[in-house]
Amino acid sequence: MFSKPKIIFYGFIFAMVIPLFAQTIDLPAIFIDTKQKCLDNKVTEKIPATMKVLDGATNNVADSAKGTLYDIGIKVRGQSSAMFPKPGYSIEIRDDKGEGTDVSMFGLPPSDDWVLHGPYVDKSMLRNALAYWLFRQAGRYAPRTKHFDLYINGVYRGVYVMVEKIKRGKYRVNISKLKETDIAGDSLTGGYLWAFDKVGTNTGGGGSNNQGGIEAEGFNTSDGLNVILHYPKKANIQKQQEEYLKKYLNDLEALFMNGKNGDGYDKYVDLASAVDYVLHQEITNNGDSYWCSFFLYKPKDKGGKNGKEFKEGKVTLGPPWDFNLAMSNGGMMGMGGGGNSWQIESKGGMGGGGMGGFGFGGGMGGMGSLKAPNWLIGLWKRSDYQSEMKKRWAELRSGVWHTKVMDAYLDSMKTYLKNAADRNFKRWPNLGQNSGQGDTDPEPMKYCNGSGSSGMKMGMGGNNANTWDGEVEHLRTKMKERMQWMDQKFGFTEPANPVVTEPVDPSIHEPDWQHDKDTADVDVDTDTDVEVADSTKQQGDNNDTIPKPLYMDDFSRLAPMNFFAVNGDHIDVQTTLGGTFALLDLNGTVLYKTRIKAGLTTLKIPSKARNKHWIATLNGKMLNR
Numbered sequence: 193m194f195s196k197p198k199i200i201f202y203g204f205i206f207a208m209v210i211p212l213f214a215q216t217i218d219l220p221a222i223f224i225d226t227k228q229k230c231l232d233n234k235v236t237e238k239i240p241a242t243m244k245v246l247d248g249a250t251n252n253v254a255d256s257a258k259g260t261l262y263d264i265g266i267k268v269r270g271q272s273s274a275m276f277p278k279p280g281y282s283i284e285i286r287d288d289k290g291e292g293t294d295v296s297m298f299g300l301p302p303s304d305d306w307v308l309h310g311p312y313v314d315k316s317m318l319r320n321a322l323a324y325w326l327f328r329q330a331g332r333y334a335p336r337t338k339h340f341d342l343y344i345n346g347v348y349r350g351v352y353v354m355v356e357k358i359k360r361g362k363y364r365v366n367i368s369k370l371k372e373t374d375i376a377g378d379s380l381t382g383g384y385l386w387a388f389d390k391v392g393t394n395t396g397g398g399g400s401n402n403q404g405g406i407e408a409e410g411f412n413t414s415d416g417l418n419v420i421l422h423y424p425k426k427a428n429i430q431k432q433q434e435e436y437l438k439k440y441l442n443d444l445e446a447l448f449m450n451g452k453n454g455d456g457y458d459k460y461v462d463l464a465s466a467v468d469y470v471l472h473q474e475i476t477n478n479g480d481s482y483w484c485s486f487f488l489y490k491p492k493d494k495g496g497k498n499g500k501e502f503k504e505g506k507v508t509l510g511p512p513w514d515f516n517l518a519m520s521n522g523g524m525m526g527m528g529g530g531g532n533s534w535q536i537e538s539k540g541g542m543g544g545g546g547m548g549g550f551g552f553g554g555g556m557g558g559m560g561s562l563k564a565p566n567w568l569i570g571l572w573k574r575s576d577y578q579s580e581m582k583k584r585w586a587e588l589r590s591g592v593w594h595t596k597v598m599d600a601y602l603d604s605m606k607t608y609l610k611n612a613a614d615r616n617f618k619r620w621p622n623l624g625q626n627s628g629q630g631d632t633d634p635e636p637m638k639y640c641n642g643s644g645s646s647g648m649k650m651g652m653g654g655n656n657a658n659t660w661d662g663e664v665e666h667l668r669t670k671m672k673e674r675m676q677w678m679d680q681k682f683g684f685t686e687p688a689n690p691v692v693t694e695p696v697d698p699s700i701h702e703p704d705w706q707h708d709k710d711t712a713d714v715d716v717d718t719d720t721d722v723e724v725a726d727s728t729k730q731q732g733d734n735n736d737t738i739p740k741p742l743y744m745d746d747f748s749r750l751a752p753m754n755f756f757a758v759n760g761d762h763i764d765v766q767t768t769l770g771g772t773f774a775l776l777d778l779n780g781t782v783l784y785k786t787r788i789k790a791g792l793t794t795l796k797i798p799s800k801a802r803n804k805h806w807i808a809t810l811n812g813k814m815l816n817r
Contacts, residue, residue, distance in 0.1 A: 215252070215253065216250050216251070216252045217250065217251050217252070217253070217341055217611070217612070217615070218249075218250055218608075218611055218612065219251070219339055219340050219341050219351070219609075219612050220245065220246060220247045220248075220251060220298055220338065220340040220341070221245075221246040221251045221253065221256070221259075221340060221341045221342075221343065222243060222244070222245055222246075222308075222340055222341070222342050222343070222352075223243065223244045223245075223246075223256045223259065223343045224241055224242070224243050224264070224266065224342070224343065224344045224345070225241060225242045225243075225344075225345060226239060226241045226266070226344065226345055226639065227240065227241060227242075228345075228638075228639050229241075229639060230637070230639045230640040231266065231267070231268065231281075231344065231637060231639075231640070232268060232637060232640045233268040233274040233275065233279065235267050235268065236267070237267065238265030238266055238267045238282065238283075238284060239265065239266060239267065240263070240264075240265060240286075240290075241263075241264050241265070241266050242261060242262065242263060242264065243261070243262045243263075243264045243266075243283070244256055244257075244259035244260065244261050244262075245259050245260045245262070245297070245298075246258070246259040247259075247260075247298055247299075251341075253343070256343075262285050262286075262295065263285075263286045263287070263288070263290075264283045264284060264285055264286060265283065265284040265286060266281050266282065266283045266284075267281065267282055268280070268281060268282075269281055269282040269307060271390060271392060271393070272629065272652070273310075273312075273313075273516060275628075275629035275630065275650075276310065276312045276313065276627075276628065276629060276631065277312070277620075277631045277632065277633035278310040278311075278312040278349065278350055278620055278633070279310055279312075280307060280308055280309045280310045280352075281307070281308040281310075282305070282306075282307060282308075282357070283305075283306050283307075283308060284304055284305055284306075285304045285306070286304075292304035292305070296705070297338070297354055298338040298340070298354055299338075299702075300336050300338065300354070300356060301356075301362075301363035301364075301703050301705040302705070303356065303357070303359070303361060303363075303364070305357040305359060306354060306355070306356070306357060307335075307354075307355040307356075307357050308342065308352050308353070308354060308355075309337075309352060309353040309354075309355050310342075310349070310350070310352050310353075311351065311352075311353060311516070312620065312622070312627060313516055313517065313521065313627050313628055313652045313653035314515075314516045314517075314521055314653070315617075315622065315623060315627070315653065315655070315657070315660065315663040316660070316663040316664045316666070316667045317339070317351055317353070317609065317613065317616070317660075318602070318605055318609075318664065318667060319515045319516060319518060319519050319521065319667065320337065320353060320355065320514070320515050320516065321337040321339070321353060321605070322515075322519075322598075322601070322602070322605075322667070322671075323472070323476050323478075323512060323515040323518065323519075324336070324337060324355075324511075324512065325337075325601060325701075326472060326475070326476070326593065326598075327468075327472050327510065327511065327512050328695070328700045328701055329588075329592040329593065329597070329694070329695060330468050330472070330588060330592060330593070330695070330816070331695040331696070331697065331700060331755075331814065331816035332465070332468060332510060332511070332700070332816075333364065333365070333366070333510070333511055333700065334510070334511045334512055335355050335356040335357070335358060335364075335511060335513070336355075336356050336701065336702075337353050337354065337355050337356075338353070338354040339351055339352070339353050339354075339608075339609060339612065340352055340353075340354055341612065341615065344637065344638075345637070345638040345639065346638070347635050347637075347638060348615075348619055348635075349619070350615070350616040350619045350620050351609070351612045351613065351615070351616040358385075358422065358487055358511055358513060359385070359422065359423065360383060360385050360422075360423040360489075363703050363705060365383075365385050365423070365489050365511065367382060367383025367384075367385065367423075367489055367490075367491045367492070367505075368382055368383045368491065368492040369383070370382065370383060370384070370423070370424055370433065370492075372428075372430055374430075374433070375430050375432040375433065376432070378492065378493050378494065379492070380432060380433060380436050381436070381490070381492050381493040381505055382490050382491045382492030382493065382505045383423070383489060383490060383491050383492055383505070384421075384423065384424075384433075384437050384489060384490045385421075385422045385423035385487070385488075385489040386410065386419050386420060386421050386422055386423075386437070386487070386488060386489070387419075387420045387422060387484075387485065387486055387487045387488070387513075388417050388418060388419065388420075388482075388483065388484070388486040388488070388562075388565065389418060389420045389484050389485060389486065390418070390420075390484050390562060391405060391406050391408075391409060391418060391420070392409075393409070393420050406418055408426060409421060409425075409426050410426055411434065411438055413438065413441045413442055413445055414442045414445055414446070415445045415449075415565070415566055415567075416563070417441075417563070417565060418562065419437075419438070419441065421434075422487070423489075437490070440460070440490070440507075441507075443460065444457070444460040444461065444507065444567050445565070445566065445567050447460070447567065447570075448566050448567045448569075448570035448571075449566070453570065453573075453574065454567065454570045454571060454574060457567070457571060459504065459506075460506055460507055461506055461507045461509075461567075461571070462506040462507065462508045462509075463577070463580060464580075464584075464816075464817055465508040465509045465510060466509050466568070466571060466577070467577070467580050467581055467584045468509075468510070468584065469509035469510050469512070470509075470536060470568070470572065470581070471581065471584060471585060471588065472510075472512055473512070473535060473536070474534060474535055474536070474674075474678060475593070475671075475674060475675060475678060476515055476518045476519050476671075476674075477518060477519060477520060477535065477670075477674050478515060478517075478518035478519075478535060479517055479518065479522040479535070480514060480517060480518070481518075481535045481536070481539070481564075482535070482536060482539050482564035482565070482568060483539060483562045483563055483564050484514075484562055485513040485514040486513075487510060487511055487512070487513055488507055488508060488509055488510070489507075489508050489510075490505055490506065490507050490508065491505030491506075491508070492505050493505045517652065517654070519667055519670055519671055519674075520654060520655065520666070520667075520670035520674075521653060521654045521655055521667075522652070522654050532673075532674075532677045534681075536564065536568070536569060536572050537572075539563065539564035539569065581682070582682045582683070582684070583805065585678065585682045585684060586682070586684050586778055586805055587778075587805075587807050587814075589675065589679065589684060589686055590686070590687055590690065590691050590778040590779075590807060591690050591691045591692040591693065591807055591814050592690070592692060592693060592694065592695060592814055593675075594686065594687075594689075594690035594691075594693075595672060595675065595686060596689065596690055597690050597693050598668075598671065598672075599668070600693075602664065602667075602668050605664075606661070606664055613660040614660075616660075617660060619634070619635070620634075621634070623656075623657065623658055623659060623660065623663070624656050624657065624658040625656055626651035626652075626653055626656055627651060627652070627653045628649070628650050628651040628652035628653060629649065629650040629652065630649035630650060631649065687778060687779050687780070689780070691776050691778065691779070691780045691807055691809075692776075692807060692809055692812065692813055692814040694813045694814065695813060695814050695816065696754050696767075696769070696809070696810045696811070696813040696814060696815045696816070697753065697754050753766075753767070753768045754766070754767045754768060754769060754810065754815060754816075755767075755815065755816050755817065756808050756815055756816075756817060757817065758797075758817070761796060761797050761802070762794055762795065762796055762797065763794070763795045763796075763797055763808070764792060764793070764794050765788060765792070765793045765794075765795065765808075765810075765815070766791075766792050767788070767790060767791070767793075767810060767815075768790055769790060769810060769811065770787075770788060770789045770790045771787070771788070771810055771811040772785060772786075772787060772788075772809075772810070772811055772812070773785070773786055773787070773788045773793070773795075773808070773809070773810055773815075774786075774808075774809045774810075775797075775798075775801045775806040775807070775808055775809075776806060776807050776809060777804060777805065777806050777807075778805055778806075778807065783798065783800045783801040783804065783806055784797075784798045784800060784801050788810075
């Protein structure tokens with residue numbers, strides 16, 4: 193009979209049964225050692241720890257000593273999810289002085305801050321990854337993800353997801369750096385990054401949501417919304433900067449108060465982002481939508497070339513965040529359920545409450561101000577906004593949000609995660625049962641005094657298939673039902689096959705940051721304005737060279753390098769790539785095609801494409817407005 197082998201790991205004994213020890217796994221693996229310190233949701237500050245990362249095509253636990261070693265700070269993250277026995281964690285990669293240092297994780301662009309998401313009530317283990325992928329498919333930044341196996345203090349913790357934390361940065365929310373001296377003029381106007389959210393998301397430990405109130409993290413707008421400052425954070429923002437942002441939001445809110453219908457909103461809100469964000473929240477049927485985990489940003493105002501064509505940095509909606517209870521997985525208080533209704537309409541007329549009329553009193557950790565912005569609800573009611581929604585929906589559903597495109601993504605993830613799911617649900621045998629807060633951990637965290645249960649039980653997952661495959665297929669089915677319901681509401685019929693399957697810019701998914709050079713990108717941490725190239729010059733030809741990006745001061749997306757705009761009967765195409773530009777109708781018929789070079793190209797809309805709904809493509813991929 194075999195005895196349990198032991199290996200020395202970071203100075204503690206790593207005991208495992210032979211099958212797991214000998215197993216070669218097909219996911220990356222992370223091994224964290226907390227140095228015999230407790231790591232639970234009562235820890236309010238990141239504790240020092242070490243982390244080793246194995247990132248081969250295949251990995252073996254026995255090779256953990258060969259992994260790349262990092263010093264980190266770590267704590268449990270989240271609020272309701274912090275009470276799960278399989279919680280998420282926030283980590284900061286640290287240098288030898290204990291300061292944050294940027295490193296790449298699993299090939300993703302370097303940063304010091306990362307989130308280790310622990311899918312527990314989401315037993316498909318795919319909801320966050322799918323939601324972020326969908327938003328990137330629309331050509332906009334959302335956190336990139338990588339699944340991996342996690343071990344803490346020698347104990348297997350299951351399948352986790354490495355997620356890029358939402359923060360300002362070149363490869364994340366790409367807005368200008370705001371200096372302490374930027375307190376007047378155009379320099380005061382951005383960039384800013386915030387969330388409408390619960391108090392406590394930037395202070396305290398996991399599950400602690402009232403560490404000093406809103407004054408410790410941001411401010412309330414005139415309409416009572418919690419503005420949680422993420423950049424600059426409350427401790428770093430200057431008084432003039434906070435006052436500027438507060439007035440900007442209050443002025444926006446005033447357009448929809450006292451019977452006003454919002455005329456002039458386009459001076460404050462980027463319409464294209466407001467359309468894409470709402471469509472994304474609705475297609476995912478996100479019960480948390482609009483009232484919490486709602487990120488927005490405001491870029492800096494900048495003048496165009498030689499001070500002409502001044503462009504405002506408007507409030508831009510996104511990136512999206514937190515989809516554990518979306519896509520028909522919300523078993524708590526009806527959140528994210530399978531019913532067909534507009535999430536944004538269920539958030540209307542709530543007074544001081546939230547969650548579709550489920551009001552919170554002031555005694556629940558500062559949650560009394562949680563509600564959807566009245567300006568967004570007012571925007572939804574406008575006919576011009578609804579018209580843009582229907583047009584954009586038709587474009588996305590004919591292409592990158594087509595059913596067959598989503599099927600291909602889910603099929604690939606089912607193949608990739610099959611063996612990992614088997615491991616995870618042996619560790620967490622919660623298939624076929626309601627799961628949530630207070631569940632017992634079969635192998636409780638080491639060095640903590642808890643019994644493995646985190647208090648009162650509260651089931652939150654809304655589906656209880658008996659197999660992982662059943663969970664994934666439930667997700668697929670509910671997403672298709674939601675798509676079809678929205679098709680009906682928008683008067684749209686999905687074509688048999690997708691017109692396009694990818695956005696034009698591949699870096700939205702996998703940035704080629706290793707080869708990034710000053711001539712190929714612009715670091716927004718520098719405070720030098722980017723000179724706009726002369727639009728009459730056509731740099732490069734086709735895909736032979738990639739010139740310096742021609743930033744045309746368009747702030748409707750995070751990386752404005754490849755896009756088009758319609759001006760009357762003309763199309764302005766801005767791109768760093770050369771190639772074939774085409775207009776296709778929603779069934780894929782080519783209405784117009786021509787070769788363009790890198791830079792700015794102005795084309796007259798051909799007669800065949802006038803008064804028709806079309807999709808613009810570059811080299812066969814979707815080009816965003």
